[in-house]
Amino acid sequence: MIITRSPLRISLGGGGTDLPSYYEQHGGFVISGAIDRYVYIVLHEPFEDEIILKYSKMEIVRCAADVSHPIIRAALQMANVDSCIEISSVSDIPSGSGMGSSGSFTVALMSALHALRKESVSARRLAEEACHIEMDLLREPVGKQDQYIAAYGGIQALTFHRNGQVDVEPLHISLETLYNLEDNLILFFTGFTRSASAILREQDSKSKQGDEAMVNNLHFIKQLGEESRKAIESGDIQSLGEIMHTHWERKKARSGAMTNRCVDAYYDLARANGATGGKLLGAGGGGFLLFCVKDKARVRRALTTAGLREVRLRFDVEGTKVLVQS
Numbered sequence: 001m002i003i004t005r006s007p008l009r010i011s012l013g014g015g016g017t018d019l020p021s022y023y024e025q026h027g028g029f030v031i032s033g034a035i036d037r038y039v040y041i042v043l044h045e046p047f048e049d050e051i052i053l054k055y056s057k058m059e060i061v062r063c064a065a066d067v068s069h070p071i072i073r074a075a076l077q078m079a080n081v082d083s084c085i086e087i088s089s090v091s092d093i094p095s096g097s098g099m100g101s102s103g104s105f106t107v108a109l110m111s112a113l114h115a116l117r118k119e120s121v122s123a124r125r126l127a128e129e130a131c132h133i134e135m136d137l138l139r140e141p142v143g144k145q146d147q148y149i150a151a152y153g154g155i156q157a158l159t160f161h162r163n164g165q166v167d168v169e170p171l172h173i174s175l176e177t178l179y180n181l182e183d184n185l186i187l188f189f190t191g192f193t194r195s196a197s198a199i200l201r202e203q204d205s206k207s208k209q210g211d212e213a214m215v216n217n218l219h220f221i222k223q224l225g226e227e228s229r230k231a232i233e234s235g236d237i238q239s240l241g242e243i244m245h246t247h248w249e250r251k252k253a254r255s256g257a258m259t260n261r262c263v264d265a266y267y268d269l270a271r272a273n274g275a276t277g278g279k280l281l282g283a284g285g286g287g288f289l290l291f292c293v294k295d296k297a298r299v300r301r302a303l304t305t306a307g308l309r310e311v312r313l314r315f316d317v318e319g320t321k322v323l324v325q326s
Helices: 019-024 068-078 103-115 123-137 143-153 175-184 197-208 212-233 235-253 261-272 297-307
Strands: 003-011 028-044 051-054 058-061 087-092 155-160 166-170 185-189 277-281 288-293 323-324
Touching: 003 103, 003 143, 003 212, 003 235, 019 197, 019 212, 019 261, 019 288, 028 068, 028 143, 028 212, 058 155, 068 103, 068 123, 087 166, 103 123, 103 235, 103 323, 123 143, 143 155, 143 166, 175 185, 175 235, 185 297, 197 212, 197 297, 212 235, 261 277, 261 288, 261 297, 288 297
Parallel strands: 051 087
Antiparallel strands: 003 028, 003 323, 028 087, 028 155, 051 058, 155 166, 185 288, 277 288
16 A cells, blocks of 8 residues: 655746746746645555556556556556556545646656655656656646646745756745745635646747747746745745736736636735735636735635635645555
8 A cells, every 4th residue: 555645836926937838948937835735646456457546537447558547547657557556546626726736646646656666766756757747748738837846845946947957946934934924825716627728728839939928928927936036035925915916917918718707806805805916826717816915814704705715725845755655
């Protein structure tokens, strides 16, 4: 029995510049924080000579090539596992909510498969293997932020170089700043999820075509990422909120599918009740709204009264971890 877990994440600046269509030309920069909400993988070797998979669906097949789930199929083939395995996944947060669940799932799965072979692997290797599966093998229009923050944990400055190399640097913050950041960030589920693929493909396509508006938008977002780092490291949490508001206003310009009337109404309600700024996490269209607030009780009361569900958060500092190996 092997159980692994990978943290989900919130993006605190620069999100969207981690796609290769942008960073291969201009370099990318993202501030990302792993939180104490997780994707779990349970791996077991059954008596029967078959592959048993339990996620939102259930599959029982004879070999890896017959697996329908694309990430699991690719991971099993990469690990040379072709039979006699049972894999179950559980997540604290639904998929399609903008918190990097796909990347966390892939990293946790690769960690479990390495543990099956009794291999100790680095966070960097787990992140690189997960990126290879999602971006190279499956050709998904995703970036590298999710896999790296899931593997490393903490609050990290991620620099994406034109050659694909990723530098991972923990932010230099005091415990007081960390606690203030946790106390001033508040997270709410909008009540609906979405597939990020269509929005990301639009960004990816326009970036590859050199669309001036899209590229300039991402240049500005990258600059805001640098400003977010300075605000956090200096302990200026309210400035971070103002940066998040500017980020959200620019982010909405990238796609008409980025937001909708409900999201805009929730956002305006939070701002009217003391949120300095905020944004929809992930590619947009649904999922979770993250706010930086002056008066958490007031914002909490307004949004819960409007029907939104709060998810309390603290930062995870461990990254992907093997919980059980027996």
